[in-house]
Amino acid sequence: MFVSFVSRDCGLNSWKFNSVIHHAVSANPDGPYSFKDEVLSEFAHNPTITRAPDGTYLLYHIGETLSADERSLYLRDCRNGRHAGPKRSANSGGPANFDGRIRIAFSKSLDGPWNLLNDGKPIMRPRGGKHWDTAVTNPAPLMLKNVSVFLHYRGEDRFHPDFTGKRHRKIGAFFAQSWRGPYHRIRDTPITPSGEDPVVFANSDGSGYHMIFENKFKGIVGQHAFSVDGKFWQTVEDPAYDLLASWDGGSSTKQERRERPQLLLDEHGEPLYLFNAVQGSRSRGEGRGAVQSTWTMAAPLGFRLPTASGTPPRRREIETATE
Secondary structure (H helix, E strand, O other): OEEEEEOOOOOHHHHHHHEEEEEEEOOOOOOOOEEEEEEEOOOEEEEEEEEOOOOOEEEEEEEOOOOHHHHHHHOOEOHHHOOEOOOOOOOOOHHHHHHHOEEEEEEOOOOOOOEEHHHHOOOEOOOOOOOOOOEEEEEEEEEOOOOOEEEEEEEEOOOOOOOOOOOOEEEEEEEEOOOOOOOEEOOOOOOOOOOEEEEEEEOOOOOOEEEEEEEHHHOEEEEEEEEOOOOOEEEEEEEEEOOEEEOOOOOEEEOOEEEEEEEEEOOOOOEEEEEEEEEOOOOOOOOOOHHHOEEEEEEEOHHHOOOOOOOOOOOOOEEEEEO
16 A cells, blocks of 8 residues: 655644655555555655556656755654744745646556656646646546556646636546656546546446546535546446445444545456545544544445355445554
């Protein structure tokens, strides 16, 4: 598992610029997980891991490697009960737009070493002017069998010249003949009217594509959309999942937020587990309430999992790792 981790013991409100990407391992998809190593240092966020047909592991993410001077300017330090703010904020210019730079790290092994494609230069860029995607983030790659790739992303209008302060977040898509690029938009307009945090997978028989994404802007925690060609999508109005987690033993809790869906697929490309970044219902200790506690939750898609008795288990949700 590759996860975002907020460095220097800070909470979620310090994700920019304190985010790093960690590699966590477990013998089972539902944990427990232990942290193995740090893959990318500040600033790196929104990791999604996939594998190219040639066996290369690809870690799509957003970010920019901070220089020593930038680290002293932008990173917050919350260790030992401190809450020292950065000398400059995300509103002061400079690296403030690092969250709009989508990059790829690649390796022949999940244990690294990892290299940045094109020395870390963005593989895709936001558009200026009066476009809907003046900022881009949340990369969601889908590798195709012919080595080409769909790359879905969240776009928003916060740098639109007529921006009024309310962000409009929608999902768009790029296409490339190879994961090395170049990447080109497959259409000028978004593929969903609202939403963010997409994850996409293909039907094993080649009959179409599915997307799971967050759409809290419409009051839907997790939403499902499907497409025949990957370009034009239809959304399902009923939620794919909500904030309620039902645990083994019969108890349940309602989370504050449940975002960043990711899927573990079987050898046929069918989803087995849903992973989410979750906020709330747990405390990370003194001085850190549930509001700033973030962790990763794994939900086995139980109605599809075989059991020794041959009876499908009920759906259950299991905590995997604390960030």
